[in-house]
Amino acid sequence: xxxxxxxxxxxxxxxxxxxxxxxxxxxxxxxxxxxxxxxxxxxxxxxxxxxxxxxxxxxxxxxxxxxxxxxxxxxxxxxxxxxxxxxxxxxxxxxxxxxx
Amino acid sequence: xxxxxxxxxxxxxxxxxxxxxxxxxxxxxxxxxxxxxxxxxxxxxxxxxxxxxxxxxxxxxxxxxxxxxxxxxxxxxxxxxxxxxxxxxxxxxxxxxxxxxxxxxxxxxxxxxxxxxxxxxxxxxxxxxxxxxxxxxxxxxxxxxxxxxxxxxxxxxxxxxxxxxxxxxxxxxxxxxxxxxxxxxxxxxxxxxxxxxxxxxxxxxxxxxxxxxxxxxxxxxxxxxxxxxxxxxxxxxxxxxxxxxxxxxxxxxxxx
Numbered sequence: 001x002x003x004x005x006x007x008x009x010x011x012x013x014x015x016x017x018x019x020x021x022x023x024x025x026x027x028x029x030x031x032x033x034x035x036x037x038x039x040x041x042x043x044x045x046x047x048x049x050x051x052x053x054x055x056x057x058x059x060x061x062x063x064x065x066x067x068x069x070x071x072x073x074x075x076x077x078x079x080x081x082x083x084x085x086x087x088x089x090x091x092x093x094x095x096x097x098x099x100x
Numbered sequence: 101x102x103x104x105x106x107x108x109x110x111x112x113x114x115x116x117x118x119x120x121x122x123x124x125x126x127x128x129x130x131x132x133x134x135x136x137x138x139x140x141x142x143x144x145x146x147x148x149x150x151x152x153x154x155x156x157x158x159x160x161x162x163x164x165x166x167x168x169x170x171x172x173x174x175x176x177x178x179x180x181x182x183x184x185x186x187x188x189x190x191x192x193x194x195x196x197x198x199x200x201x202x203x204x205x206x207x208x209x210x211x212x213x214x215x216x217x218x219x220x221x222x223x224x225x226x227x228x229x230x231x232x233x234x235x236x237x238x239x240x241x242x243x244x245x246x247x248x249x250x251x252x253x254x255x256x257x258x259x260x261x262x263x264x265x266x267x268x269x270x271x272x273x274x275x276x277x278x279x280x281x282x283x284x285x286x287x288x289x290x291x292x293x294x295x296x297x298x299x300x301x302x303x304x305x306x307x308x309x310x311x312x313x314x315x316x317x318x319x320x321x322x323x324x325x326x327x328x329x330x331x332x333x334x335x336x337x338x339x340x341x342x343x344x345x346x347x348x349x350x351x352x353x354x355x356x
Contacts, residue, residue, distance in 0.1 A: 049151040054225065057213055058154035065158050072193075083191040 157213075 015023045027033070049059035072079070153161040159176070167175040187193040 049154075052148045052151040053228070054149060054221065055151050056154070056157075056221075057217065058157045059151060061157045062154065062160075079194045079196065080191070082196050083194050085194075085196070 157210075 012023075028036070049055065049062070155161060155164060164176050167179070171178070184193075188195070
């Protein structure tokens with residue numbers, strides 16, 4: 001069951017599930033490699049959604065939505081204190097605590 | 101002696117230098133090859149017309165295509181609904197007062213985009229087109245400039261090929277001038293020689309004339325000297341008597 005293409009050069013979508021850990025470990029984790037990965041990702045997104053003749057709002061929209069989700073994840077810990085709210089809160093504190 | 105050595109070395113080196121000068125640039129141009137690599141991105145590929153398709157303004161089409169074989173058309177929507185209900189029910193997404201402001205703001209934004217999106221898009225497209233037209237103008241102007249420069253270069257190269265006409269004309273002029281000078285000098289030489297010969301001839305003529313005149317004078321003088329006085333008287337008397345006779349005859353004639 002030898003693969004025709006060596007594991008290192010496969011793209012993520014072509015990697016089988018069992019090979020995933022070894023594939024991840026084989027990636028280039030040097031600083032230049034990480035920077036290169038970010039650069040590649042940015043270039044891919046930019047050339048697909050923004051660097052076109054008739055771009056739509058979704059080019060920026062996706063980035064904003066991702067930012068919203070990301071900031072929600074960051075502040076989840078404090079927001080989870082507001083869970084189970086049936087009445088409006090009484091006290092006010094700093095940070096996201098002003099919500100509850 | 102050292103100077104002689106230097107001169108001979110220079111003489112030996114001069115043809116080599118001339119040959120090298122003739123050979124060098126030509127050889128350099130013949131062996132250096134440009135543009136051997138494959139041309140990439142030439143001409144630059146045009147920008148794609150539309151970006152990647154996105155549904156609901158948030159989720160790229162690839163996700164829907166990814167789920168299509170397994171779950172059909174409604175799969176991603178069902179997944180979305182199920183996920184959102186799960187987040188709500190498990191309070192992974194907490195409903196806070198901010199939720200309502202979010203809903204309001206997002207609704208407003210969606211309404212504005214739906215209403216004015218197309219017109220804003222057209223306006224921006226027009227701006228883009230103006231920019232592109234400007235750049236295109238510059239590009240065309242540059243191409244035209246370079247084309248003109250190329251044509252001028254070619255014309256000058258063609259001119260350089262024809263310079264042998266110039267040299268022919270110059271050569272002809274020089275030949276003519278040489279010919280004229282040669283003939284002029286020939287003529288002058290001829291004139292000078294003729295001059296000298298004429299001089300001799302006129303000297304001879306003059307000598308002969310002088311001798312003739314001198315001889316005639318001399319003969320006249322002697323003849324005159326030889327006529328004595330007696331002979332002169334007798335001759336004059338005879339002439340007078342002859343004249344009288346003649347006069348008588350002449351008188352006698354008209355009467356008859």
